[in-house]
Each structure stands twice: as C-alpha cells, then as structure tokens.
Amino acid sequence: MRELHVPALSLVALVGVSGSGKSTFGARAFAPFEVIGSDFCRGLVSGDENDQAASGDAFDVLHYIVGKRLDRGLLTVVDATNVSAESRAALVALARDHDVLPVALVLDVDVNLAIERNRARPDRAFGEGPVRRQHAQLRRSLRGGAKEGFRAVHVLKGPAEIDEATIVRDPLLNDRRSLHGPFDIVGDVHGCLDELLDLLATLGYAVSRDDRGRPVDAAHAEGRTAVFLGDLVDRGPAVAGVLRLVMGMTAAGHALAVPGNHEAKLVRALDGRNVNVSHGLAQTLAELDAEPPEFRRAVRDWCYDLVSHLVLDDGNLVVAHAGLKEAYHGRASGRVRSFALYGDTDGETDEFGLPVRYPWAEEYRGRALVAYGHTPTTDLEWVNNTICLDTGCVFGGMLSALRYPERETVQVPARAVHCEPVKPLGGARPAERPRDELRLDDVLGRRAVETAGGRVTVTAENAAGAFEVMSRFALHPRLVPYLPATMCPVATSQREGYLEHPEEAFAQYAAWSVGNVVCEEKHMGSRAVVYLRPDGGAVYTRTGRTFFPGDLTETLLGRVRAAATTAGLFGELGSEWLLLDAELLPWSAKSMGLLREQYAPVGAAAELALPSAVAAVESARARGLDVTETADWTQARLADARAYAAAWRRYVWPTEGLDGVQLAVFQVLAAEGRTFVDVDHRWHLDLSDRLVAADPGLFRATRRRVVDLAEQADRDAATAWWEGLTADGGEGMIVKPLPDADGERRWARDVQPGVKVRGPEYLRIIYGPEYARPGNLARLRSRSLRHKASLAIREHALGRESLDRLVRGEPLWRVHEAVFAVLALESEPVDPRL
C-alpha cells in the first residue's frame, strides 16, 4: 500500500483524464468538503455538471471557494482534469496567493479504461475524442518530469495503485504548536559571544564547553528552551563561536532557531554563489575559513535547514527574524519566507541605502504574540502584541531576551561597540500608531475578539448598533476600560407564587460542582463603574456614560479617593489607581426619566381609575345586583397596583448634587499590574466594608451570607434570609460561586459568574403589577433564559479580557476592542425582563 505524503495545509491538485477515477479517489481519500470539483462548480453556475460552455465561470467559482478554504487554513483538493500545463499553473499560482504548498496527485490509468468508464455513464456522452486528447496532454506533461512549482508530484499508476493509496498528512515544518516551552527568546546576536554567554547566565542556563574550553551547549535547569531569532552571524567578533554554541544547543534540544537574512546570505556565499560581501559577511567568511571544512559544511547545512518561522505553544507564539503578519502564520510560500527574513519591504531604500521596512506591527491584530528582531531599536516596546528584541548589541546596545509566557524581558549590555551602525540606532523604528488612536476597523464590522475565555464574535449589526452610543454618548474610551457584563436570572422556579427563588440557584451551582456560594444583597440602583486615577477618573454607567457632570464627578471621585486612602487600599494593592464595580443609589439618581415617564404614571393611572370602578361596583351591589366576580377583580387589581407603586417608590429618594447618593462597591476590578476578578468574593466584600467604615455617608454595605451547598439547612437559612431582605423591599440577591477551602476554582468555564434571584415584590416593576397572580405566573414561567445565559458568559469573558489588556498596559485600541464588544453584545435583542 502506497503512502502519499502531503503537507497538512496544502492545495492538492488531482490530475487525470476524464474517467481516471479522480472523484472516487477524492471521496475515499479525503474528508467531506475537502474536495472541490470542477463538475460540481459547473453544476452550481449552470445547472449542468457537463456544460463545458460554463467552464469559465465554473473555474472562477472553484478558485474562489478554494481560496476561501485555504485562507481559513484548510487543506483543499481540486478535482478537475488538470491535464494542461496552464490549468496546473493556475493552481500553483492560487496556492502561492494563499501561501500554501501545492501538491499534484496524478492518476495515470490506461486511456481505454477511462473511455470504457465514461461510456458507462450516460451523462458523459462526449465520446473518445476528448479523453484521448486529455491523455495525450497528460503524457506530454509526465514526460517532462518537471515539478512545475509543485512541492511534490505523486504519480499513481493504474487502478490497483489508485485504490490502495493512502494519504499521510505531514505537519508543516513551521508547525511546532505542540512545544509549550517555556521559552527564552533571544534577539540578534551577530557574533557577540561574550554577551550571549552573559545573557544565558542571566537567564539561568548552564554552559558546557568542549575540551578546548569552547562553549558547545547550554541547558536550563528548569528545562526552558532558548529560541534564537536569527542573525547570529556577521559583524561581531566571534561568529564561529556563536554558531558552535547555538548549533550545539539546537542539536541537544535546548534551543530552537529561525534564520535571519544574514544566515540566508551566508548559505549562498558558502554555496559559492555570487553575493555582495558586505554588512559584516567578510568577517564571518574569514572566521569560517579558519575553521575545518566539516565545521563549514555543518554551518551551511544547519543554516540551510532552518525554517523561516515557527508557530509555537498552540499557536499563541510566533517567532520570525523580521516578524510576520497574521495571514502568514503557519503558511509556507516564497513570500512568507521573504517576509520572515527581510520584513515588509518593497525594494525602496532610505537615505542610508538600507531597505525601507514598513511597520507591519502597527497593523497587527493577531492573537499570537510575535517575537522578532532584525530592526535594531533602543527600547523594547510592545506594539500590538508584538515585540522586537533586536536592541543592537553588536552596535554597542543591549542583547535582549523575552521570557515566555512570562512576557518579561531580560537584557545585558554590550561589552563594546563591535561595529559602527550605518544609521543611528532606533532611527529605523517605524512611526508607531499613537497610543490613543482608535480606528474604525477596531470596532466596526463582524469581529472576533480573542479572550482568555475563548473567542467572542460580534456581528456587524450589533457593532453598528453600539457604535452610535459609543461615539456620541460614552465618555472618552480611555476613561472606559471596562463595561460590566449582563447577569442572568436564576432558573425559573415552579414554586407557587414565585418566578424566582433561591433554591433554584443553589441547585444550579451544586449541579455545576460548586461547593460554596456567597449570597450578596442586590442593591436596586444603577450599575456604576468607578475609575479612580491620580489625574481624575470617571464614574460611568453600563453604556459608558458619565453619571454626573464634570465637577460633581470630581467631587465624588475625591470622596472615593479619600475613603480608599483611609482604608489603605492604594498601599495594600500597590497601585495609584483603582477600578471599582459598584451600584449607585438611588435608582432615581440616574433613571429619573424612566421613573417619571413609565413607572410613576402606571401607579397614578391605577389610583385614578380603580377606586371609581370599585365604588361603582359597590353601588351596584347595594342595589342588590350580584357583582361578586366584578368586585373581585377590581379589588384585586387595586391591591396589586398599590403594591406595585410601593415597590418602585422604595428605590426613590431625593438627591441634591451628591447629597443622598450612595455607592455599594462589590468588587475591585483591577489595579496596577493585576486584575482581581478571580479573587474570592469575600475578599472584595471585606474591602467594601472598609470603604463603608471610612465614609459611611457615601458607601453602603452589602449584606451577604456564605452557603455550603451540601447542607440543606444552610440553604434553607439562606432562603429565609432572602425572604427577609425582599420582604423589606430589597430587590433580591446575587449568588456567586466561591473557591474551595484550598482556594481552587473547580468549576467549568461555562458556569455563570453569578445569577440574580429577584424578590417577588420587586418583580412587579419588571413583569407588571399583576404578574404574580396564578394565571399570569403560569404563563410567565415559559420564559427562556438560554440566550441571556450565553450573553452573560460571553460578556463576562470580554470584560475580563479588557481588564487583562488594561493591566498589561496594552494600547487603547486593544482595551477598547473588548469594551466595545461588550456594548455591541448588549445591543442584541433579548427579553429586557431577564
């Protein structure tokens, strides 16, 4: 049985005459959808698979589909005769356009067998002529023996071989996703052996030397792997020494390397090609001339075999000498290699005669961290999740490394200026995107935001809906680094008289393998985020609007800052700034319009109409009429309406400026260098208590209770506690999972970060005054929570991501991207009562 090796991501061209069995082979050897046939495309555009007049359009469609699949990183097989050189050239070009490798699989069968097979198919009544012509073309092609740009050409002779052949998919050489490091990624060394040894020592590598004392390997006690970003050679004082060490490390499995443009040139020079011996190549060649030929040979082969870029750690890390744009990650083509070696150039040169390098990193939006070198810079700086580690050691700068996944940089200074730079260091650094610049394509259109909790997709429609609000009403995005996620209500209760009940929340979390939960009193006000910064800050709503005009905000922030200082938060968290999640009370402080135009009139209308109705019914009863039924509903309506009016009225109290305004802080979202979203809620609430103690006038305490879900008595007591809260007019409570005693969070990612359990009286202002009547309740129970629950999870992931990006000091657009996505998801239509 023959094994045919194809790269895991490739364009596979089947080649064979009509009737050679391509479709049958394709269907057997490949997965559904992997094979795109010209017949199928003819059918798509014309309704007839054999309509040769439709071939032009059919191949347009075929190329389009194949291109889309390749863009998406999917192996694709083209099932067409492909017997002409032109048709194969088109496929090679298509593969190159999408930076994948083309492979040809030739099905070479006897022409008479093919004719025979076609004769058996009534839809192929084109006779022998075409098949014989195809066969002749194929013969000519095979005779040539040229690969025509294909990476490999496999020829299967005869039906037996075709039937037995199996496909083996080889990972691409750059596909090292299974390596997880941890890595120490080293920038351009350029023959600076002493500095490299300094750096390796700093990083914790132990160097081994040969009997002549020359370093030949270095290993890390914790099994870390060094990654060299190329340009090991040229310019510096000890090129051969650097090569000996690095080649030894890679051979021992202690290091990986990608080639630089200098290695590429060295290979050509060693192969005897005519190269311009400049930029320090002369030193390298001189040094290598002093080495034995087998070392020169080994250097040549080692450099030649380097793969131009590597994709590591499940695709989260990409290394390439000159960087790599996202579309090229994990791809293989000449231009991918060229980009990886030389960067984004178009042949232009600058005033110093050096190629102009375009700032690809500025445009980079990818998920993977890209570490690269090539362009000497003075400072290490993150640009859109990329970092250039060439700090010009050979020019007297530093030799730099990035520790991954820690994202820490380590540098050692050059021991000398080994080479004078042609132009000043850092001068070549691209003009970077201003830190605060936001672009339309950061937010609009269909977008996928990568979060630690997975990819969250935002539809173009939702983005468009949020765009106006964000552009016109929200505060400046730099003041809005986070938007709160929506929260899902508890599963609907079947208990008599209840739509929501604590027991459902307890049962839900128990089913999610959570041991303990905290029940937090839910304050009925408006969700508020307090961003406290040394230079001011903001207090904003769920859509990023400010609660108060500037001067009042300043005053409020001043009070929060004073309380946080008194409570010792800044010192304890080691931060000059804080981001707090809170509820701002009273409800009327923000929602006056809603109260006056919607909630209050309903009560007023009932109070006008129903007493008259009740009186009329009583008069009729006094006349001796049987009005029992009418009296019942009019009186019940009046009672419900009054209970409703009392319900909203509790959340309203007068405020004047900030007088009467209260903040119930329930979470410290982030501070310098870290987020606190995963910290035990009890810690958050303790901090909240300290704020209350510092300024009891402004801060409001949050009552809470920890429940051991394994103890029914504990659950019952919590339910009674909730009943007490809600009977006093409280909105209800939030139930959130707590880590185990050992601090572990053992629940799955799709477990709700919290669910709300709202009180029966409060729900009157959500579901209407009369919702709790048995008939109404029965109908309302048919509510579906699925969409809301999924939104809550996705928004929560986005919220955490925006905080992560904030504390990592990423540029504004990165933070804003995730924040905007929360708002976009919030514009999705979902039952507003949930």
Place this chain on the structure above:
Amino acid sequence: MFLSVTLTGPHAPDLGFLLHKHPGRVQTFDLAAGRATVLYPVDEPGESTCALLLDIDPIALVRGKRFRSESGLLDQYVNDRPYAASSLVSVALGRVFRSALNGECPARPGLADRALPLTVRIPCVPVRTHRDASADAQVRALFEPLGWTVDARSVPLAPGLDWGDAPYVDLTLSGEQRLADALSHVYVLLPVLDNAKHYWVGSDEVEKLLRRAEAWLPAPPARDLIPRRYLAFRREFVADATARLDALDGAVPDTAGAAADTGDGALPEPADETGPAGETVAAGEVAPAVPSMPETGSADVAGRPPLAARRAEAVLNTLHEVDARRVVDLGCGEGHYLRRLIADPHFTEILGVDVSPRALATAERRLRLHRLSDRQRARLTLRQSSATYRDDGLAGYDAILLVEVIEHIPPDRLESVAANVFGAARPSHVVVTTPNVEYNAVYGLPEGRLRHADHRFEWTRAEFAAWAAAVADVHGYDVELRGVGDVDPDRGAPTQLAVFGRRAA
C-alpha cells in the same frame, strides 16, 4: 378602563333602552384585549348611571401583538393600559354599545334623536399634551366646541415627590347631547388625547373612527390634531439598538434623538419631498422633545428655516470656491446636505457618513436613492463612520464637511477628531460650522442655555477662532473664519464657519 354615562331628568329610566342594556343585570362581553362588564351603579327615577368596566389582560396584550410599543422595551409589560381609558375603551364602546352609537332605539322611538341631560365620567383619561398646552386646556379645546361642559382634574404624578402632574385627567363631561353623539365623541377623542403612543389598532379601525367623527369634526386647530394623531399611530415600529442601550441606562428611548443628531436633520422637509405622510407628521409631533431651536422657530413661507438654508448656501459656495469636487459629509445625519450635493453636478463623488445607522437608513429613504440613475447613484456612498475613530476610507478627498457636528462631540474627544480629519484623512479643505454662542441672546435664550439639548458646548467667536488656529497650526492648514446669517453688531453672526486649506507640503 372605567367609564360611566349618567342620564338625569324624566328620561332617566330609559337609559337602559337607549343603551340596549338592562339596568337590572350585570352583563359581560368578551373582547380581544379582555372582558367588558356593564352594570348600573345607580338606577333611580331621576338618575340612571351605566358603568362600563374593562378587565384588560396585559399579558395577552403583549403576546397577542395587538399592542405595540415604541421601543420594544419594558413598557410593554409595565404600562397603564389596564387602567387608562385609551383606544381599548373605544373598541369596547363600539362592541358593547354599537346600537346606541348608531342612534338606534326602537323601544323608545324618537328619544335617541333628542338631546338629553347627560354626564360622562372617565376617571383616568391619558392626555399627551400637544406642545405647551396644559392637559386641562387640551381637553377643553376638544370637547367644549362640541357643547360639553368640561371638568378635567389633574392629580399629582407621585404623591410625596415633587414630580408635577400625572399625564391623566379625571374627566367629567356634562351637557345636553344626543346619546349617540356623546358616545361617538368619547369614542373618537379618547385616542386623540392619548396620542396613540402606546397602542395599535388596525387600519380598518382607524377608518371606522374617522367615519364616526365626520359629522361633528371640530373646527381647526383641534380638527388638525385629530387625523394627525390617528396617522401617528401608523408610524413604523422601529426596534432600535440605541433604544435598547438607552434602556440599560434607565433612560427613556428618545425617538427624536436621531433626527436631532446633527441639528439640521430635525428640520422639516419641503412638502414635495416627504416620505409617507405619517412620518412627516410624526416628526412634527416629536419636535417638542427638543428644546426650541431658534432656527426652526422662524421658518419662512417656504417652510425652510432661513438660517439653515443660508448656512447650506454658504457651505456649498465655499466648496465651489475651493473647487472641491470629491466631498465627504462627516455627520451627514438624514442627508440634508447630501441632497444639495447630489443636485449639483459640480460634485463628482460624495461620501456621506454618520454614526447612526438609523439616520443613514432615513437618509437613504429620503434621498430616494433607489430612484436615481446608476450614474447618479454611483456619485454617492453612504456608510457608517465617526469622526472619533480614524477611518482611512476618508483619505484622499477634496473636502470634508463638519457642518454643525463638532458641538455634538464631547470636548475631550475633539483632539481625536482633529487628528483623524486633519491628520489622517488630510483632505485639501475642511469646512467646519458651529453655533456662535454669543448670538444666543439675540434669540432670547437665557444665559447658559444652549440651542440644542444634545450640544455638548457652544463656542464664542474667540473660542472657535482659537480652536481653529490651533488645529490649523498642528496639522499644517491655513484657516479663514466667516460668519453665516444676520450679523449682530456686538454678537456677530449666528453661525460660525471655518474654511481650512491644506498648506503645500
């Protein structure tokens, strides 16, 4: 949901015959929205009162889609329909008292044609006040011309809170009327008072209501109100993301907001260019939500406010002056300027962008793009964008217009706007207009009051000049300032206009 009719005097005992409802019984009628009960609280020799009680099922209203909400938000679930006398009462009257409405009374021949001393009491009548009229005045304006003595009492919106009056009156009408007339007055005018904001009736229902009113339609201006309000509730239901997001903040969705985005967008259109009649009327109806804009207040006979027209003329003249042919209207709103740009063949490529998808959709409809020839159509592109996000698609144009836009942008984002427009897009010319706040006093606006609720600021001439000079300096433009409109010797012109020209590299 409660209404009573009282007949006094010698014919009081005949009320049952006139209404075709026996005073000795309690009768119920099933209606689509709930159940009606008719009973007589009073049946005395000199006075008889018949009461209609409607037991409305609010959940069925929502689920049955007979009920329409402006926003698709919570007002669907928490609303006054079960209590207030709205069109649902009209529908119930039509069902329960159909014969009486038609003036039929075979049992007491002739009585139905006589004016009788009637009192109609409706304790909860929703009144959406028209412009600045009081609820009381509005109710009087409708019922008094029909011969009623009107007693309309207001009640506080929320006892204990200083929130003013509720949008309802406790209404008692008394007068000598034919019973059929009395019922039809109520039948037609209840929905008028309610402005039909919160409910929906099929169009055949509308026809019926209007037919009833033909005989006694009041004289203008009250007459104008009636058909207009009926048409209003045919308005398209716009489920809008902005409204949903407003709701998150506990704000009341502002249906006038989009129209008011760029100031000029809210202005009425010339009569020959209106869309479906209902929309224009509706736009007029919501206008009061926006504080009075001086420029709309002084419309000339053509219906075009002079300042807006003069500003448009000034802007277009400026574009001709600098020979700009490829133009971006940044913040195009509903297309007021796009219309003028398309009409002028000088402009070969026009790009209209706005932050609001709703405004863009309206612009597309109002500009009747689908009726333009392909060649005309190709000159215009409409899409979403914002001055606060860098949009490379705005680069390479001859001119960018920022007409009455910057004052809608929070001041701390103006720097990004300047960077995006002048720094990144870098057209040859930029035309910016904005109000001159000094001039507001000429309109009689009190000190500190801005011309539009959505204006984040309005600048003096000195402030605008300083901003323009700074932007020009930073981004390499020359700037010239002009005024548009009648110049006040002390306060300058109402509109300030700046023309920026990019300096040669």
